[in-house]
Amino acid sequence: MLDLTVSGLLLDMDGTLVDSNALVEQLWSEFAATHGVEFERIMAFSHGRPSIDTVREFLPEASTTVQQRERDHIEAEGLMRTHGVVEVPGAAAFLARASAAEIPVAIVTSAPRELAIKRFAAADVPFPPLAITADDITAGKPDPQPFALGAELLAIPAAACAAFEDSGAGLASARLAGTAAIVVGDYDGPETVGIPRIQNWYDVAIYRTDAGFRIHTL
Numbered sequence: 001m002l003d004l005t006v007s008g009l010l011l012d013m014d015g016t017l018v019d020s021n022a023l024v025e026q027l028w029s030e031f032a033a034t035h036g037v038e039f040e041r042i043m044a045f046s047h048g049r050p051s052i053d054t055v056r057e058f059l060p061e062a063s064t065t066v067q068q069r070e071r072d073h074i075e076a077e078g079l080m081r082t083h084g085v086v087e088v089p090g091a092a093a094f095l096a097r098a099s100a101a102e103i104p105v106a107i108v109t110s111a112p113r114e115l116a117i118k119r120f121a122a123a124d125v126p127f128p129p130l131a132i133t134a135d136d137i138t139a140g141k142p143d144p145q146p147f148a149l150g151a152e153l154l155a156i157p158a159a160a161c162a163a164f165e166d167s168g169a170g171l172a173s174a175r176l177a178g179t180a181a182i183v184v185g186d187y188d189g190p191e192t193v194g195i196p197r198i199q200n201w202y203d204v205a206i207y208r209t210d211a212g213f214r215i216h217t218l
Contacts, residue, residue, distance in 0.1 A: 002196040003216040004180055005209060007160040009098060010150040011128075013109035013116055015047070015166035016184045017091040018123040022084035027074050028054075035059060048167030050110045050140035051075060078115050082122035088184070090201030092125045101206050103213040107131035108150040108163070110140055110170075130154065142172035147179055162215055164198075171195075 014020055028046060032039040037058045046054040052071040059067055098105050105128045109116050113133040120127040132150045139145045151158035163174035166184040171191035174181040183197040198204055203218040 001217055002182060002198055002204065003214070004162055004182075004196070005212045005214045006103075006162040006180060007212045008104040008106070008151065008154040008156040008162075009215075010106055010108050010147055010154075010161050010163040010174070010179060012048070012163075012165045012167070012170050012184075013107055013111060013119065015088070016164050016170075017088055017095070017107075017125055018085060018119050019088050020085040020119050020123075023078065023081055026081075027077055030077075031055075031058075031070070031074060048110060048141050048165070048169035048173075050134045050137075052134075053140050075112060075115055078111075079118055082118065085119050085122040087123040087125050088200065090204070091123075094201035094204055094206075095126055095128065097206050101208050101213060103206060103208075104154045104156060105130065106150045106153050107133075108146050109133055110146070141167070141169040142176070144173055144176035144178075147174045147177035151177065151179065160212070 011017055028042045029039050032042055042054060042058060045057055051074050055067050055070045107128055111134055113135050116133055117127050130153050132146055132153060136149060137146050147163055148158055151161050158178040161179045162182060163179035164182045164184050165171045165174050166187055168187065168189040168191045171181050181195050183192045183195060198217060204215065205218055206213055206215045
């Protein structure tokens with residue numbers, strides 16, 4: 001059961017608020033076929049990480065120029081294609097509840113800002129004003145930097161923030177940054193041990209209390 005009192009929210013995008021798994025798998029499948037890399041290995045590594053980190057992992061001998069060109073191609077294709085990008089059930093309604101409660105919220109995503117905005121729009125989920133994206137970081141998830149920067153953006157200590165994530169890399173980042181991490185969806189890796197889980201946003205309530213903002217499942 002989820003029942004926390006916090007001062008701010010840090011929310012991942014893909015798989016947490018917006019589901020673009022079908023599109024992401026298609027893009028990495030094309031990359032795998034082009035470069036003779038096993039698709040399953042890419043998917044096991046890539047989820048939650050900046051695309052450049054995945055390109056570097058599977059094209060380690062390529063020059064920096066080639067790696068960046070591959071990253072740019074993947075992200076350009078991601079911008080052009082939106083078919084299959086949908087809302088994680090209840091996400092938009094939860095963001096509306098969070099806005100009504102006036103809790104500080106920031107997105108923390110491994111996607112570039114332009115891509116994140118487009119995927120939120122494709123899923124008909126409002127993009128919050130504050131966000132840490134791939135454009136703002138020097139070390140991606142699972143490094144703690146993204147969530148540490150998210151808490152800094154809210155001007156709230158990381159320990160007073162709840163971080164919602166669906167990937168191993170993201171959960172590791174959130175926990176290392178010192179946030180209260182919550183799993184979204186079915187991921188069941190070692191990073192999930194001992195932390196709450198939600199399957200969707202429909203039953204997640206949020207309201208202000210004297211101690212902060214209480215977030216709990218109904």
